[in-house]
Amino acid sequence: MFEREIFHTVKQKIEERRTSAIDTAEAHNLEVRALSEEIATIDAELTKTGLLLFRTACAGGDITPIRERNLELQKKRREALLSIGLPIDYTEPQFVCKKCNDTGYDGTVMCSCLREMLVLENLKASGIGKLVERQSFDNFNLERYKNQGEEAYTRMCNLFKFVKNYAENFSLQSKNLLLIGTTGTGKTHISTAIAKTVIERGFTVLYDSAQNIVASFETDRFHSGYGEYTPTANKYLECDLLIIDDLGTEFVNAFTVSCLYNLFNTRQNRGLPTIISTNLSPGELTTRYEDRIYSRIIGHDYIILQFVGDDYRLGR
Template identity: 35%
Template sequence: MTSNTEYIRRALREVALRRQVAMTKAEQARQRALAVVPELSRLENERRLAGIAATRLAVQGASREQIDAALEKTRQISREYDRLLRESGYEQAAVPDFTCKKCEDKGRLPSGQICECVRELVRTMRREEVNQSSPMELSSFDTFSLEKYPETFDADLGCTVREHMRQLTEYAYRWAENFTLSNPSLYLCGYAGLGKTHLALAMARIVLEKGYQVVYISAQNAFDAVEKEHFSNEGDTMTTLCEAELLILDDLGTEFISPYITSCLYSLINTRVCRRLPTIYTSNIIDDKDLQRRYTEKIVSRLLGSCETLYFCGQDIRLEEK
């Protein structure tokens, strides 16, 4: 699992490369202009000398009038330089064509803040990572077929299984379509093969398209990585999981359990609750008591107390598709 710090480092490196390319192209265009209009070279030299003279006057404590006069001479030369560029058709020759006009491909604004272009690159990298580790391209609301669920009436639900799943799907769609960081967390539970992961990834797809940072990972892979990093002192998976604007922790209950993993799970749940960051959990465990036997009452209380529970029912879709 790649950390947010590492994503930003990669994005800044990519932006720096963009700047280098833009500057190189501008310099190549400038050299072509100088070859066609030799007078430009003389004006560049005069402008450089005028700038040095203005700086020297300022250092020597010259009067404001003398400094302003020297600066005006520099501006006059620049205007003449620009006029020659326009007349020769090389007006944009020495102007780098930066990808981001706000930060000029520096990655940071004058205030020192990370530019939005870097954040967009980070989102793109996260999207690619999610796509690599999950069947997101195949998981959408359009491909979530309600016809797989029976029209059988369920007395506990008060409606047919298909109607229940239709209502659940509509709720999930609204949750994703109207997503903000104030969204409630979700606990998607039900027996295997009922579409929990599919629906979670369909929601993730919409949230990603809105520009939010989404991290998808199975519980087993997440805690395997966390435990490995605990002993190697390398990696930053736990921080990444805690900081994601939306975390999808898939197949909770399938991971190897230990006192350390239990502690990490509570820390993850509690940290995200305190930071008011929504999480989607999927699990085959539908009974609270089964959850408590596995994770302790304290963890289950924190987990379910922070979530809306969406109960999936029906028959294993994957078996029916075979």
């Protein structure tokens, strides 16, 4: 679900919006009272009728005449505002969201404005950044696979249906996926679309290259034992869905392999789904990484989705 820090930041943003709308309204009130003596007098009387209304209501008296006077004063005030060329709501707080008056909640239900801001912040934090504006399920072009032949086209149509359904029904019980295909076959587009959809459903998603992930573990190892240091790689072990881009482009040594093993294994044990995209074939993956990574983890627990590339007809 949405991370606590992000939630806190967004909630603060909404509160600032609300405060700013109220402050501006207050400044406008002072401004119009200085501009118009009539409004200043009306406001003074409105304060009095307001108090009187409250006292009378508490004492169980008849509030009808006071309420009528109050409405009359408000009408006069609106006219006075118009007469000095200002809109009638000039001194009202102008909230960005009229549904919740920038409180973030519509009654006890989270308002759509808060939800949308959470999605946006989570998208920014996920690592997909600007890609998300260009790449979604809606603009994935399946037609481009047609020139690869009927079989290839059908395969990509099925793959597309599968990943779209996967994203729309994502849960912590979802399977791990291995997206295989050469550069330019649509893996990144599909990964972004999955990330976007899963984030919109309220899960935490991280999207990063294998290279960055490994570098993050390296930094943590370097700093461990040197006073106060907050590890940066833990997020990869903890997010609801991790999407690893370009597995196979990172530098490989004993440390990086054990890092990746630890990453896959920990997520597996915690029941957190992972999606890996790679340009390498299963055979190449086996050669590149120790057997414990491919046979015991990827080959064992990942659903393999082969993307169709330009070299498809060459029998790859």
